[in-house]
Amino acid sequence: MLVHRLKRLLVGTPLPTAQARHERLGKATALAVFASDALSSVAYATEEILLVLVVAGAAALSYSLPIAFTIAVLIAIVVSSYRQTILAYPQGGGAYIVSKDNLGAVPGLIAAAALLIDYVLTVAVSVAAGIAAVTSAVPTLYRYRIWLCIAGVAAIAIANLRGIRESGKIFAAPTYLFIASVFVLVAYGSAGAIFNFIGEAPYPPHPPGLEGVGLFLFLRAFAAGCAALTGVEAVSDGVPAFHPPEAHNARIVLVWLGAVLVSLFLGISYLTLDFGIRPVADETVISQLARHVFGTGVAYYEIQLVTMLILLLAANTSFADFPRLAFFLARDRYIPRQFGTQGDRLVFSNGIVILGGLAALLLVIFRGDTHALIPLYAVGVFISFTLSQSSMVRRWFRLRSEGWWWRAVLNGVGATVTGLVMVTIAVTKFSHGAWIVLLLIPTLVLLFLAIHRHYDDVAAQLSLEDFAPPAPMTNTVLVLVGDLHKGVVRAVQYAQTLSPSAKAVYVETDPERTRRLEERWGKWGMGAPLVVLNSPYRSVLGPLTDYIEQLQRQGGENMVVTIVLPEFIPARWWQQVLHNQTALLIKGQLLFRRNVVVTDVPHHLRR
């Protein structure tokens, strides 16, 4: 009851199914909900590039700008590719569905495994980066960052358990504030850089590093920056959540997203380089940049606040995507079917709870450190990009609809480029953590296939095809009696409603008690015969199962034995420990015997 009340308080009252259609998002709200993952990555993508380059010395940092431009081009390619997907899959074109449709089950499952992992990482990385924005502004909180991360995940999970539209409302304002604030930062900062009213950041001289940057390090910096692309696919996954016409609106939002993302990312990368800002342990690059441009005043704190908010909103994107993908996988019987049922607030509660739990676990393991999580990140997303775009190529070749060849070329370029990036990320980040993901994906795929096989097995066993109409069933009813009280009398009465020939069974451990029971049975036995079984080992179960087996030998294949157990239910749950758990044990043991049904007859106690 307490748990129930707590759930209602946190999650809200149940929503009727009829309300489901109204849970749709307008374009502006949809941008806030689906684009925040990609947009928020500007809060850390530049820093991750710099962190790799700084190994080769301060001079190497200037390579960040060509890398940023390459990534901007990559974003443009991926956005164009995905606009095709939205058109082709207006019912939601997640990589799983698209790959399964065009390439087959296993590629679909690979995409699904990659995405599930990346959704968990999105939550972990975004929350860690969001808390880093807070601890950059308020350094005294740095030592509590893991706890702050956990609190952040919990808050988002609860918001999502309440339902998707309410989350949209909660999070729309911060996204637009973030976009506006970073635009102002970039514009004012650029003006300051051009007209020279803001100087360079006052850094101590950097220790000299390696001369020049090797190709591997360059590629690793590029791979790190590719974190900026994660989340671009969220729009095409979520098409059905848009207001009609869904596909049209989703394509528009995707272009908005791409344009905003490229502008913010390039702007921040340029300014960071121009002011000579370098990554440090306890303050983010964005925080340093904002502090340098605006000084430590209201504008600075506003930037940190909205950065934190959009990162939490990015984590929130996964809370929409993960349960949705889990739903598709459950519907196709690749994961437990519990993920396929909506909770009473019209959200897939199980997926939300699992996602929150796994993300919190990751945050504890990696101690809330964004940089430690980044090498695991993005591999999965690029695997799913590649599979999804390859599927589209296959699809155009198959359908040959109008304009198929230029569409195939567009998606082909997307597939090739994202495939190359995927290999680059896997190779350059392998030893830094990407191996975990590359090991986990095939493991998950095998698990999905095993679960699918089990469900197929069960369905075949339960199928009514070729099932001969069953022979009539007979039922022998026994009441297990350990004593004689009101509860037992009721149970005997109940057994007699099931079968007029119901018998009572008593397992004897002490002949004296048997004698007393038999004396009273005449008055209170309701006319049911009393069978006494001997138990030399004081076990109730042994003699009972022997007796059941004996009855079943006599009764044949189609006889079921029903064991009626008188059970009393104390008024308060903790009183349960004061009562014998014999009934529970007997039920547990008899559950696995064929043709035996166990029925408790509860007798409710007062106080």
Added chain:
Amino acid sequence: MLVHRLKRLLVGTPLPTAQARHERLGKATALAVFASDALSSVAYATEEILLVLVVAGAAALSYSLPIAFTIAVLIAIVVSSYRQTILAYPQGGGAYIVSKDNLGAVPGLIAAAALLIDYVLTVAVSVAAGIAAVTSAVPTLYRYRIWLCIAGVAAIAIANLRGIRESGKIFAAPTYLFIASVFVLVAYGSAGAIFNFIGEAPYPPHPPGLEGVGLFLFLRAFAAGCAALTGVEAVSDGVPAFHPPEAHNARIVLVWLGAVLVSLFLGISYLTLDFGIRPVADETVISQLARHVFGTGVAYYEIQLVTMLILLLAANTSFADFPRLAFFLARDRYIPRQFGTQGDRLVFSNGIVILGGLAALLLVIFRGDTHALIPLYAVGVFISFTLSQSSMVRRWFRLRSEGWWWRAVLNGVGATVTGLVMVTIAVTKFSHGAWIVLLLIPTLVLLFLAIHRHYDDVAAQLSLEDFAPPAPMTNTVLVLVGDLHKGVVRAVQYAQTLSPSAKAVYVETDPERTRRLEERWGKWGMGAPLVVLNSPYRSVLGPLTDYIEQLQRQGGENMVVTIVLPEFIPARWWQQVLHNQTALLIKGQLLFRRNVVVTDVPHHLRR
């Protein structure tokens, strides 16, 4: 199944009730089993006295001898007192039974609470001291002492789950080896001291302490030494475990025990003082004494080994006593009745498991340190001594049997002396930990009384006295259907054996699915009518309970509604997670509704 096999391996095969009488102990075995607690305390009692006195400087250590003599006299008084108890209570004269009989329920419960606490402490203190004997000999093991303690408790608990006689066999030899070895140590050491072929222990000069010993410190040293008396009452508690004539044999064993205890304790206290041995952190006093007398050779290691063994045996005493006392309390309905049932090896398994768990917990909390546990120890024992002896005085005055007045004087002296010691212990050790026990005892007594009240309540509610023969019961049978497969067909068939008018109930969440179900119902519904309930909130339970309530309003007081649930049981337990837990949820919720019975019809799956 695995759990079951493991249990058999550890605990052995079941024993028939008929074998119970043979589980009796001869005098020699009984001494090993019941006297070891008291005897083993010579391994630490002297050290505890010295540890208190050393606060006042090395010179104060000489007070240990008068204290030891006082304790020897105390032992003699308690033994004489308890010989009366054995005679009066041949069925087992534990402080609980004796106090309850003569003083009333509450004093009995106080004694019981005190004893239960002391049994747990006996296990913890004895195992900690036993492991200290090991780590004194092999100092490298000192850092693993907590784990060694836990392993010791586990080993003893398992031995006891196998049954009491086997434990007697396992532990008889070590007791006699201990007695013999310590006698040799005392005899050879005394000869060496008298004829001066062993010198003083080569201690560095002790820093000067307080001049003289204050009364409080003296009493505290005495209180610490009183740990030597714990366990003396074990014999009188265990009279029924002796070979007949039980009381006669028990009285003889008790005198043996007293004589051996006094000799060993005085001998060790004398030698320790004579050789000038002082307590140190990482080696026990007995270990130092044996090393000094015999040198670090075979004889020394033998002493350490048998000391460890007898201390484990002392812990074992509690594993006989705790479950026995718990049995009496459960029989009188002061603690959960699960403590009143014998396991399949004729031992009270629940008591053994609880005792082992609590002792292990204490050892972890107090980090396996004997000295930290000692202040909690012995308060309880002296409370029970005092109550038990006072009860005997009351009894003699009541019965006025032959020789009643001198017997009353004997027990009166015992009661007075142990009462004074109890107060001394409580006062001098209060701030060192005794307060915990003094707080816990009344708490437990209140808990016992609350449990008793609950059982009385339940018995009154279930009583058939003044119970009018119940009106005939009617039964409405419903099968809850979520789908249509072999398991459902079987469940419908089963429901029809219970009642020819059984109906199927389907909770609709999607009208399309309802339509398909209804189509197939004609063929596979076995003629049962299908009731469709609407569920706007996708909850199965809500519409079902509404429907049940509606039926119950129509059916009246004496109608029971039986809900038949088709359930499939996967072949392997882990497959359970792949299936909907709806059945379990429904059972849990309906359990608390009056006049509703829930019946699972299991359908067993292969693979």
